[in-house]
Amino acid sequence: MTRFFDTVARWGRSPAFKLMLIGLLILVLLIPLAIVYGLINEREVRAMEVRGEVGRIWGPPQQITGPFVIVPYSVRVESTQGDKVIVQIVERRAVFTPERLEVTGDVAAKSLRRSIFEVPVYSSKLKLTGRFEAPRVSEIAEDGANVRWRDAALVLGISGVSGLKNAAVLKIAGAKDVSFAPSLGLRTTNATGIHARLADAGPTVLSDAATQLSGFDFDIDIAVNGSVSLSLAPVAKTTTVGLNSDWPHPSFDGAFLPDERQVTDAGFSARWSIPHLARSVPEAWIDSEAGIERLTPHSFGVQMISPVDFYALVDRATKYGVLFLVLAFMAVFCTELINGKPVHPVQYLFTGIALVFFYVLLLSLAEHIGFAAAYLVASLATGLMLALYIGQVVRDKRVGYIMLGVFLVTYLLLYIILQLEDYALLAGALLGFAAMTIVMFATLRVDWSGGSAKSISGEA
Secondary structure (H helix, E strand, C coil): CHHHHHHHHHHHCCHHHHHHHHHHHHHHHHHHHHHHHHHHHHHHHHHHHHHHHHHHHCCCCEEEEEEEEEEEEEEEEEEEECCEEEEEEEEEEEEECCCEEEEEEEEEEEEEEECCEEEEEEEEEEEEEEEECCCCHHHCCCCCECCCHHHCEEEEEECCHHHECCCCEEEECCCCCEECEECCCCCCCCCCEEEEEHHHHCCCCCCCCCCCCCCEEEEEEEEEEEECEEEECCCCCEEEEEEEECCCCEEEEECCCCCEEEEECCEEEEEEEEEHHHCCCCCEEECCCCCHHHHHHHCEEEEECCCCCHHHHHHHHHHCHHHHHHHHHHHHHHHHHHHCCCCCHHHHHHHHHHHHHHHHHHHHHHHHHCHHHHHHHHHHHHHHHHHHHHHHHHCCHHHHHHHHHHHHHHHHHHHHHHHHCCCHHHHHHHHHHHHHHHHHHHCCCCCCCCCCHHHHHCCC
């Protein structure tokens, strides 16, 4: 029995037991690490809420869809109920896209600050020019009757009409200018925007005796405020778009990337040219089949992004938290074995909590001074504090200096990994493999069943 208790006691003092205890501590520290991860998500959600609040005041992300020509007409629908034949007159609308559309625009961007959050916003001046061919309702609705040409309208979808900053006017070559009215004037769509009655343009487009709209060239100038992004839809048979801006950090997205782009510190310029064959949408349809929103999936444009999304960087840094805990604990463990001065599990726990709190410090500082400066301050503060603490624990200043070097090199490598982005996984895997190799060979002579530090250091 005495021998059994001696064996248990020797196992309790063995490096293997200490290593297992360290592994258990790492698992326990996953709880506060998960809490920190949730805190990061909470702050990121709050930043998105601020973007929404600023968007409601200044202007939301803008989606420009159109213009379209909408022609209302009615059809005769017969149905039977028992022996009775019921005849209904149903109103429908034919939707026609332009033959060509050219959009040019200047986008003046800046950042608005609300509390500690910055939101990119812009003021855009867009010119839409193009041509509509004479619409033929009979080509898409054979049962069409009583076409109400005088109620035909040109509509322009704008996702955030609150961002409009001038009274938009429809200019038609050889006709009177027509002011746009609020809403799309359509009951069958959830889209928002503005519309102009084509009959108000005069006989060039629609004469009093005419039973058909004439083809016409159009010109529309709009000034619209928005935030974060500006998108357009390729509505015409040939759609060309050119945007210029003073924002130096664009992110081109959507269904089509620009054919030409130039990005400098002074801003960007981009050009798109999109034929109708590149989108699976017809040139005309009936609104009972689909609304103008059917072109939204084919939209393209630009986002005004921040040069560094520190929430994403802190989030990625936190995902390496377990690897960081393992590296730090292994460094302390190897120091303990080599010097023969034990470190209590509670002191390991304190070290782990400090390593986890590094991410809280990083997040809170990044919201005020940016990610790079926050990372420098947080890593230096955490590294110096832990090096001093471990040096005092083992009562050896040299160990403190060694640990300071270990922490600073590890934080530096983590920062490099975060900047690599595309190669972050590879770099992290190589770092972990290298660290594991060093630990394995540094502890090659350890008697894991109860060896002493003297046997490691070569002492008798």
